[in-house]
Every structure is written in C-alpha cells, then in structure tokens.
Amino acid sequence: MDGKKNGAINSTNANGHVSNGDINSSKEELKLSCLQKISHKIISVLETAFYRLGRIIGTHPWRVMIIATVVTGLICIAAPFTFTESADGDDTLWVPVNAKVLDYKSWVESVFPSTVRFGTMIFVSNNVLTPTVLSAMWSIYNSSLSLTTGTNNFSTLCIQSGSNCLVNSILELWSYDETTILALSQADIKTKINSATSSPMYYNSYDVTTVLGGEVYDGSGDIDSASATKMTWFIQGDDAVQAQAEAWEQLLIDLGRNGHSDISSTYVFAIRSFGDEAGGAIRGDIAFLSAGYVIVIVYITIMLGKFNCLEQRFGLAIAGVVVVGMSIGICFSLASLCGFEYGPLHSVLPFLLLGIGVDDMFVIVGALKNLSDEQQKLPLNERIGKALRHSGASITVTSLTDIMAFFIGATTLLPALRSFCIFAAFGIIALYGLSTTFFVSAMAVDVKRAAARLNACCCFYKHKPEYKPNNCSQKEYLPTFILKFYAPHLLKFPVKIVVLVLTAALFGLTIWGTVNLEQKFEEKWFLPSDSYAYDYLTASDKYFSSGQEQAGVYCKSIDYFSKKTEMDSLYTQLTASNYVVNGTVDSWFKSYTDWLSTTSDAAVTAQIDGTTKYPLDSTKFYDLLYQFVTTETTGLRFSRNLKFSNTSSVLGLTGSKISFYHPSVKDTVEGFNVLDGIQSLVAGIAGSDCFPYSQIHLTWESNKVIRQELYRNIALAAVCVFIICLVLIANIWTSLMVFSCVALTFVNVGGFMHFWGLTIDVVTCVQLILAIGLAVDYSAHIGHCFMTFQGGRNERVKATLVEIGGPVISGGFSTFLAFVLLAVSKSYVFTTFFKVLFLVVIFGLFHGLVYLPVLLSMIGPAAYLSADRRYQHDQKEKDEENGVDNYAMEKQFPPPDYDNDTKDKVYIPPPDYTPPMTRKYSNRVSPEKR
Structure with a gap:
C-alpha cells in the first residue's frame, strides 16, 4: 500500500x-500491481509454510529433535573418511587455478625435484664488517659443523658444490679458513668485499650485496660498513634423509636462537619453520574458541531467559550451542565429500557460525516473547506456529543472503578462498535448517518445562504452586529502554536530521579510505607475531629490502646444440633486463661456451670447430657438456642445474636452469609487473621452450588477481543479496533501503580497514564477502518486521524497534562476544577476523538500528496485505x-x-x-x- x-x-x-x-x-x-501480487504470494507462502512447520514442531518437539539429530549424525558419518587438510605452507592455495605459474611449478618439481632444504641466519650489529663479528660468525659456522642427529652431521647431509659443502655467506670469500678469518684486520675486510667478483670456493660470480644489508658507502663509492649479513646452509631433502634433515634444521634453529655475545642480534629460519610456527599458532589459538563458546553460553542464557529458577533458559542456550556444533560437523562432512580441503583460513569457521547462529536464535525467541497477550493463551503448537511465522521468514532472508554471498565467493579462482566459502555456505545451510527445527523444538520443550513448573537447571525438580518469580526478573530492561527512551528520541525530527548527516559524513570519510585501501599479501602474516620465524622475516624485510629473490629460466627437453642463438640471447637480455639484478645471471651455457673458447685441452679442441669454438655435432656437444660439469672446476657448480638423459648411450638434456635474482619490488603492482615482464621477455626469445620460475612468482600471481577477484565477488554477491531481499522482503523500496544499509556498511568497513592498517589480501577477501552477508542480517530483520505492522510510519518503526530491536542488538553483541578473545591472538588470520568482524558489527548495527529506522520513518512503504x-x-x-x-x-x-x-x-x-x-x-x- x-x-x-x-x-x-x-x-x-x-x-x-x-x-x-x-x-x-x-x-x-x-x-x-504485478509486484504486489508477487509480494503477497511470496510472503503468504513463506509465512504459511513456517506457521505449519511451527505447529508440527509444537505438537511433536521431541520427535523433530530426534529426527534432526539422526539426520545430522548420518551426514557427519562421512567426515572422518573424507576430511583432508592442506599441508602447512602449501603456497598453491593462494594461486589462481588457471595460472601458468602452476604449470611451471609442476614441471620444475618433476624435473628438478625440490630435494634441497636450507637453514639461514641473519646477523645484525652496528657494523658486521669487523674482525669481531666475522670471528663470531665463523664460531657459529664451526659449531654448525658438529651438529649431529643420529649418525648424520652437516658433512653427511649437506649439498655439495664441487668438493665443498654449500654454505653461502661473506665468509666464503676467505674459504671459511679459520686461520685467515681470525687474523683479518678492518682494512683487509674492506679491501676484500669491495674487490671480490667471484667465489674462491664455488667459482661462481659473487655479489657481496646479496648477503649484506644496510650498507654504508664511503666517498669513493666503496662499501664501508653494513648493519646486517646472512649465512645460509644447504642440505639434502630426499625422502631417505628428510627426517634427519628436519632434525638437523631444528638443531640449527636452536643454535641460531642462542645467538653469540659478539653479535647484537641473530635471527634464524629454516624450511620447517613456517609449518611449525604457522600451524602451531592457529592450533594454539583454538583455546580461544572454547572460551568464546563459554562466554556466549552465559550471555544467551542471560538474554533468552529471566533471572529466576523457573524462567531461566540455560538448557535452551545449550541447545543453541549444540546447533552450532552440529552445523560445524555437517559443513565439514559435506565440503569434504565435495573434495575440498581444510586450510589455514578455516579455523575461524566455528566463530563465524557461532555468531550467525546465535543471531537467528535471538530472532526466533524474540518472536515468541512478542506474541500478544491473547496469543500467549493459545495452545503451544499455535504459539510456536505464530512465532515461527514471522521469525522464519526473517531468518530466511538473512540466511539466504549469507549462503549466496559465500557461494558467489566459491566461484573465485583462488583455491583457499573457494574452499573456505564452500565450507561456510554448507555451514550456514545447516544452521538455517537446524535453527528452524532442532532449536525451535528445544524452545517448545523449554516452554513445556516452564509450564510444568520444572526447575530451569534441574528439570527433575518441580516448584510448588506458591513459588513466584522475583519481581526484578520480570522486568524487560532492553525492550523497555527501546520503548521508553530510544525509539521516541530517535523519531524526533532533529534527531533524524543528525542521523542522516552523520551517515553521510561517515560515508564520505570511509569512501576515501576504501579507495586508498592497499593491496598487499605476505605469507609471513600467517606466522605468530611473537615467533622466531616472524622475527627473521621482519629482519629480512628491514635489512634486505633489496628483496633480491632467487629465480631461474628453465628450459625443457630441446635440442640445445642447435639453440645456441636463443641461449646466447637469453643470457644477453637477462643481463640487460630491469627485471634482473645486475651481475646475478649465472648461465651454464655461457660458462660452457667460455670454457670451450679458452680451453687448451687437445681432447676438447679436437671436438670443436676451430673458428666458432663450438662442438662439431650434437653428440660432441653433450659429451663435452657432461665433462664440463663433472670434472672442470668452473663447471662443477652447474651439476644441479642440468638434468642429463641417457637413451641408447646417447647423452641429452631433459631440462636446464639459468639462475638469476629479481630486484626489489616496492609494492604489489610492481611485483606482478616484474612477473609479466620476465615472462614476456623469455617467451619472446624461446617461445614455449623456456619459462621463468621462482617461489615468489606464486605470491605475485596471487596478488595479481586478488583485487579483480574481490571486486567481481563483491559485485555478484551484492546483486544476489539485493535480488534475495527483493524476493523475500517482497517490496522494492524496503529492499532498496536494506541494500543501502549493506552498501554503506561495506564502504565503512573498507574505509576503517585502511585506517586500521589492513590491506586487501586473501584473508580480508573472505571477510569482506562475509561482511555483505552479515550486514544484511541487521537491516533485513528491521526491514521485514516493518512490513508486518499496520499503521503510520512512525508507529510502525516504533513497533519494529520494540519487537525486533532487542534481538538484533543481542545478536550483534553475541557475535562480538564470539570473537572478542581473538583480539589478543598472535595469528594474523584470527586478529584480522576480529578487526573486520568488529567493524561489521559496529556499522551493521548502526545502519540497521539507527539509519534504517529513520529512513523508514520518512519514506517507508505501506505494510504487507497480510x-x-x-x-x-x-x-x-x-x-x-x-x-x-x-x-x-x-x-x-x-x-x-x-x-x-x-x-x-x-x-x-x-x-x-x-x-x-x-x-x-x-x-x-x-x-x-x-
């Protein structure tokens, strides 16, 4: 109307x-009108269906509870057999499923299996280029040689480069010789580091800036001092020695954490560190889940019932938490059956489902409380039917919007985000079904208990007829506050103007913050902020901000003999490229052809062309190459970069690698620009025969699509949310007003994320999608309830606030209580979840309980025909x-x-x-x- x-x-x-x-x-x-007919039909169908369901539940509550429990049990049976957890540190979780870099990673791991492990230390001092610090470094190096696990020590586990174990540091300039290092003077050190161009141990080109941080240069451009340096030990990682290698890494970690008295600070990291620390942080913070559940149980016990032995609803509060637990079991089982893995983001699911589930429960119980005096005298099944008639339609709106928001999120290209969204969508479906069956049945049983005068905590004790609840417990403080103070003042014209101005000001401020929200993602954020691994990565960012990431150009099984022009061009263009650190290209092909050009070995010169200094044929090319990397001093280091095949006694190559380092990148955009640039450069020279690959490429590839994926998911989710609101609220103007609350909340959350120092990454992507769903909850209940009252706009707004305002406030506050303990967590996933959800609750409640009532009181549409x-x-x-x-x-x-x-x-x-x-x-x- x-x-x-x-x-x-x-x-x-x-x-x-x-x-x-x-x-x-x-x-x-x-x-x-056509819309009014559709509106009337939808509302009638929904309300009739829930009314009938409520009557059935009110008539057979125990039977419905048992059926819901059995169905849940049958679904959850599959969970132990299908549940799988992604490996700690699995970086492919954050990479788009169609990214080329995943194909490159797969090829590299098959041809060059990742059997190399490492441990590394960063040494920080006022100046690490002093005899004292270098002596202390040698002492730590020497101690590492004696670290023994079982029958293995470093010499038996290390990666060999020629005849030496591979340990990269500034000390290799003096070949780790104790006598030489302990006798160094300050002048000796400065001369050496400024003149060294190759390693005397490994015979590769050497750039000291790759192992120095915070360099200070003198007037002549020479390095005079440095604040930090690092040392890296390389060990084998084959399956046969993996357990021993991991044990040795732990010994190295312990050695590094002990530090040295002559070095100000020592930071250590190893391959095992990420899995140990990241997994441990999330598992350790699960204690917050238990505490959060206890807090919520206490809160909903207080809010759902009254402070007396008869009307307290402790059992109903427990039933509500049981519903959340059952929903968690269902979502784990169904998602696992669909082939999705449990990942690092999924640890927040219990908090999420607890917050959403309690919201719905408050709405259902609130509907029962708000029945009229005449309706309270009806039979139990009629009361339950009437309570579920309005509350069921209301939670249908909010549940469907949450479900659709997550199913939209599940269409993303990022596997971790897709998996989380599927788990969450199944969880909310389960919550919706169990809240309207199991929980409503528990509510009916609780009403029966109270009518039979059975004690709320000990249902075997029956109170005597003369027992009367205390007067204090009969007062409804929150509804009274809303009725007597909040609603009358909110609906005054000057207050309405203030609310609209405040809403506009918040929007203007936060839209600026949202536009300036930075895109950034670092894997170290998954480490606890007080862990040694996090400290190492922080020190690495600080002192080695040059960000020189090791990479390589990998070439497949091609005819290398005939590809001389392409291989020479690769070296030339990589050396001159802005995407490569100057002097870090280490090409086996260039070293090989240089050796052929300079060797005087008669056996070699007999097999090469005297003019071009190139092998006479393909067979001689591979035979001489094998000789070069197995016997020549300058070629030994390339043995790890070449994979020889031997078919019918004819040598060949199944793969090769040219090593180099990427330069620093100051932001995410520059990172994926480097990625695109190096991929285009290599493809332009060698086509599909060769490709660049590095571990950092996975991160850059992820950052490349996060913003686009976020915008796409948000847009699709927003459209779906509006359509669902329109269909279920069944009024275009109310739906638009509710949607404006969602949009404003989303902008406010995005803006304050920027002010709080958060960025766009895979974790906040999940939570921003969640924000759309949760923001609907607070406003959709208000909008739907407004449409169920007859009267003038102000009267209907006041009636709406009195009836649904309390449950919405209680639901929002219970959501806050569910995750408030995460504020002190050391896990990035948990702390970010707290920050975003805190903003969603604050702004969601503001727009649902302040802005939307004002808007409805001014331009709200007429009520439903029903x-x-x-x-x-x-x-x-x-x-x-x-x-x-x-x-x-x-x-x-x-x-x-x-x-x-x-x-x-x-x-x-x-x-x-x-x-x-x-x-x-x-x-x-x-x-x-x-």
Missing part, C-alpha cells in the same frame, strides 16, 4: 475481519491510566492500512453500532468531524 488518497484497501486480518479503506470503493475488487499487527503501546498506556477501554471498536473492526502523512482515511463503523466512546486518532478523522 502506498497511501494514495483514492486507493482501495481491503484486507483480512487473522480473525477474519475485513478492514475497509475508502468508503466509496469498499465493494470494489482489489487491484494490485499484515495483521498494529502498534498500540502508547495509547494503550494512556487509556489504562484513565481506566478507559478504547479498543473495543478496534477489536471488532480493525482499522485500515494507512500512512502517517495521510489524514483523509476514515474509519466508518456499521450504522447500527454505537461505540461506548469515540476517540479521534492521530491519523484518521472521527465520524463526527467527517
């Missing part, structure tokens, strides 16, 4: 009485004070639907009816004055 002066208004209330609108059209057939409730609190209280019953006429002849601003709608009683007293209402004209 839109309040038009000539609109024909006919509707039937719950008691079967017809309310007549315009007297001149009381007999005309009601004319409805609306049979009316706000009468204020006038009823005045009449009761005067001892007058002015509702006799309204009870027999309910008033028509109307608008606050419309003054010409008249209530016309039958000619033979004489009311005991005639009263003028604020929105209608009395018969005497008509």
Whole structure:
C-alpha cells in the first residue's frame, strides 16, 4: 500500500475481519500491481509454510529433535573418511587455478625435484664488517659443523658444490679458513668485499650485496660498513634423509636462537619453520574458541531467559550451542565429500557460525516473547506456529543472503578462498535448517518445562504452586529502554536530521579510505607475531629490502646444440633486463661456451670447430657438456642445474636452469609487473621452450588477481543479496533501503580497514564477502518486521524497534562476544577476523538500528496485505491510566492500512453500532468531524 488518497484497501486480518479503506470503493475488487501480487504470494507462502512447520514442531518437539539429530549424525558419518587438510605452507592455495605459474611449478618439481632444504641466519650489529663479528660468525659456522642427529652431521647431509659443502655467506670469500678469518684486520675486510667478483670456493660470480644489508658507502663509492649479513646452509631433502634433515634444521634453529655475545642480534629460519610456527599458532589459538563458546553460553542464557529458577533458559542456550556444533560437523562432512580441503583460513569457521547462529536464535525467541497477550493463551503448537511465522521468514532472508554471498565467493579462482566459502555456505545451510527445527523444538520443550513448573537447571525438580518469580526478573530492561527512551528520541525530527548527516559524513570519510585501501599479501602474516620465524622475516624485510629473490629460466627437453642463438640471447637480455639484478645471471651455457673458447685441452679442441669454438655435432656437444660439469672446476657448480638423459648411450638434456635474482619490488603492482615482464621477455626469445620460475612468482600471481577477484565477488554477491531481499522482503523500496544499509556498511568497513592498517589480501577477501552477508542480517530483520505492522510510519518503526530491536542488538553483541578473545591472538588470520568482524558489527548495527529506522520513518512503504499487527503501546498506556477501554471498536473492526502523512482515511463503523466512546486518532478523522 502506498497511501494514495483514492486507493482501495481491503484486507483480512487473522480473525477474519475485513478492514475497509475508502468508503466509496469498499465493494470494489482489489487491484494490485504485478509486484504486489508477487509480494503477497511470496510472503503468504513463506509465512504459511513456517506457521505449519511451527505447529508440527509444537505438537511433536521431541520427535523433530530426534529426527534432526539422526539426520545430522548420518551426514557427519562421512567426515572422518573424507576430511583432508592442506599441508602447512602449501603456497598453491593462494594461486589462481588457471595460472601458468602452476604449470611451471609442476614441471620444475618433476624435473628438478625440490630435494634441497636450507637453514639461514641473519646477523645484525652496528657494523658486521669487523674482525669481531666475522670471528663470531665463523664460531657459529664451526659449531654448525658438529651438529649431529643420529649418525648424520652437516658433512653427511649437506649439498655439495664441487668438493665443498654449500654454505653461502661473506665468509666464503676467505674459504671459511679459520686461520685467515681470525687474523683479518678492518682494512683487509674492506679491501676484500669491495674487490671480490667471484667465489674462491664455488667459482661462481659473487655479489657481496646479496648477503649484506644496510650498507654504508664511503666517498669513493666503496662499501664501508653494513648493519646486517646472512649465512645460509644447504642440505639434502630426499625422502631417505628428510627426517634427519628436519632434525638437523631444528638443531640449527636452536643454535641460531642462542645467538653469540659478539653479535647484537641473530635471527634464524629454516624450511620447517613456517609449518611449525604457522600451524602451531592457529592450533594454539583454538583455546580461544572454547572460551568464546563459554562466554556466549552465559550471555544467551542471560538474554533468552529471566533471572529466576523457573524462567531461566540455560538448557535452551545449550541447545543453541549444540546447533552450532552440529552445523560445524555437517559443513565439514559435506565440503569434504565435495573434495575440498581444510586450510589455514578455516579455523575461524566455528566463530563465524557461532555468531550467525546465535543471531537467528535471538530472532526466533524474540518472536515468541512478542506474541500478544491473547496469543500467549493459545495452545503451544499455535504459539510456536505464530512465532515461527514471522521469525522464519526473517531468518530466511538473512540466511539466504549469507549462503549466496559465500557461494558467489566459491566461484573465485583462488583455491583457499573457494574452499573456505564452500565450507561456510554448507555451514550456514545447516544452521538455517537446524535453527528452524532442532532449536525451535528445544524452545517448545523449554516452554513445556516452564509450564510444568520444572526447575530451569534441574528439570527433575518441580516448584510448588506458591513459588513466584522475583519481581526484578520480570522486568524487560532492553525492550523497555527501546520503548521508553530510544525509539521516541530517535523519531524526533532533529534527531533524524543528525542521523542522516552523520551517515553521510561517515560515508564520505570511509569512501576515501576504501579507495586508498592497499593491496598487499605476505605469507609471513600467517606466522605468530611473537615467533622466531616472524622475527627473521621482519629482519629480512628491514635489512634486505633489496628483496633480491632467487629465480631461474628453465628450459625443457630441446635440442640445445642447435639453440645456441636463443641461449646466447637469453643470457644477453637477462643481463640487460630491469627485471634482473645486475651481475646475478649465472648461465651454464655461457660458462660452457667460455670454457670451450679458452680451453687448451687437445681432447676438447679436437671436438670443436676451430673458428666458432663450438662442438662439431650434437653428440660432441653433450659429451663435452657432461665433462664440463663433472670434472672442470668452473663447471662443477652447474651439476644441479642440468638434468642429463641417457637413451641408447646417447647423452641429452631433459631440462636446464639459468639462475638469476629479481630486484626489489616496492609494492604489489610492481611485483606482478616484474612477473609479466620476465615472462614476456623469455617467451619472446624461446617461445614455449623456456619459462621463468621462482617461489615468489606464486605470491605475485596471487596478488595479481586478488583485487579483480574481490571486486567481481563483491559485485555478484551484492546483486544476489539485493535480488534475495527483493524476493523475500517482497517490496522494492524496503529492499532498496536494506541494500543501502549493506552498501554503506561495506564502504565503512573498507574505509576503517585502511585506517586500521589492513590491506586487501586473501584473508580480508573472505571477510569482506562475509561482511555483505552479515550486514544484511541487521537491516533485513528491521526491514521485514516493518512490513508486518499496520499503521503510520512512525508507529510502525516504533513497533519494529520494540519487537525486533532487542534481538538484533543481542545478536550483534553475541557475535562480538564470539570473537572478542581473538583480539589478543598472535595469528594474523584470527586478529584480522576480529578487526573486520568488529567493524561489521559496529556499522551493521548502526545502519540497521539507527539509519534504517529513520529512513523508514520518512519514506517507508505501506505494510504487507497480510499484515495483521498494529502498534498500540502508547495509547494503550494512556487509556489504562484513565481506566478507559478504547479498543473495543478496534477489536471488532480493525482499522485500515494507512500512512502517517495521510489524514483523509476514515474509519466508518456499521450504522447500527454505537461505540461506548469515540476517540479521534492521530491519523484518521472521527465520524463526527467527517
């Protein structure tokens, strides 16, 4: 109804009485628009379905609870057999499934299996280029050689480079010789580091800046001092020695954490560190889950019931938490059956489902509390049916929007995000089903218990008839506050203006923050902030901000003999490229051809062309190459970069690698620009025969699509949310107003994320999608409830706030309580979850309970045709004070639907009816004055 002066208004209330609108059209057939017909049909179907479900549950509560429990058990049976967990540190979780880099990674791991492990230390001092610090470093190096696990020590586990174990540090310039290093002077050190161009141990080109941090240069451009340096040990990682290698790494970690008295700070990291620390952080913080559940149980016990032995609802609170637990089991089982893995993001699922589930429970219990005095006298099944009639439709809106938001998120290309969204969607589906069956059944049982005067905590004890609950417990503080203070003040015109201005100001401020929200993602964020591994990575970022990431150009099984031009071009263009650190390209092909050009070995010169200094044929090319990397000093280091094949006694190569380092990248955009640039460079020279690959490419590839994926998911989720609101709220104007709350909340959250130092990454992507769903919860309940009341706009808003405001506040606060302990977590996933959810709750409640009521009071649409409730609190209280019953006429002849601003709608009683007293209402004209 839109309040038009000539609109024909006919509707039937719950008691079967017809309310007549315009007297001149009381007999005309009601004319409805297409949208109104759809609206009426949808609401009627939903409310009828939930009413019937409520009657069934009220009649057979125990039977429904048992059926829900059995179904849940059957679904959860599969979980132990299908549940899989992604490996700690699995970096492919964050990479788009269609990314080329995944194919490159797969090829590299198959041809060059990752059997190399490492441990590394960063040494920090005022100046590490001093005899004292270098002596201390040698002492740590020497101690590492004696670290023994079982029968293995470093010499038996190390990666060999020629005849030496591979340990990269500045000490290799002096070949780790104790006598030489301990005798160094300051001048000796400065001369060496500024003149070294190759390693005397491994015979590769050497750039000291790759192992120095915080360099200070003198007036002549030479390195004078440095704040940090690092040392890296390389060990074998084959399956046969993996356990021993991991044990040795732990010994090295312990050695590094002990430090040295002559070095200010020592930071250590190893291959095992990420899995140990990241997994441990999340598993350790699960203790917060238990504490959060206890807090929520206490809170909902207080809010759902009353402070007396009879009306307290501790059992119902436990049933609510059981519903959340059952939903967690269902989502784990169904998602695992669909082939999705449990990942590092999934640890927040229990908190998420707890917060959402409790919201729905407050709405259901609130609907039961708000039944009229006459309805409270109905049989139990009728009361449950009427309570579920309105609350069921309301939680349908919020649940469907959450579900659709997560299913939209599941279409992402990022596996970790996709998996989490599937788990969450199944969890919310389970919550919705169990809340409207198991929890409502528990509520019916609790009502029966209270009616039988059984104790709330000990249901075997029956209170005597003379027992009366204390007066304090009978007071409804929150509804009274809303009725007496909050709603009347909010609906004052000056307050409405202040609310709208404040909303606009918040929007302006936060849209600037949202636009400036940075995109950034670092794997170290998954480490606890107080861990040694996090400290190492932080020190690495600080002192080695040059960010020189090791990479390589890998070439497949091609005819290398005939590809001389391409291989030479690769070296030349890589050396000159801005995507490669100058002097770090280490090409086996270049070293090999240099050796061929300079060797005087007669056996070699006999097999090469005298002019080109190149092998005469393919066979000689591979034979001489094998000789070069197995016997020549300058070629030994390349043995790890070449994979020889031997078919029919003819050598060949199945793969090769040219090593280099990427330069620093100052931000995410520059990172994926480097990635695109190096991929284009290599493809332009060698086509599909060769490709660049590095571990850092996985991160860059992830960052490359995160923003696009976020925008796509948000846009699709927003469209779905609006459509669902439109279909289920069934009024375009109310749906638009609810959607404006969602949009404003989302912008506010994004803006304050920027102010709080958060960025766009895979973790916040999940939570921003979640924000859309949760933001709907607070406003959709208000919008839907508003449509179920007859009366003027202000009256309907007040009725809505009194009925649903309390449950919405309680639901929001319980959501906050569910995750508040995460604020002190050391896990990035948990702390970020707290920050974003905190913002969602604050701004969601503001827009749902402040902004939306003001908007509805000013431009809200008319109620549903099926609306049979009316706000009468204020006038009823005045009449009761005067001892007058002015509702006799309204009870027999309910008033028509109307608008606050419309003054010409008249209530016309039958000619033979004489009311005991005639009263003028604020929105209608009395018969005497008509």
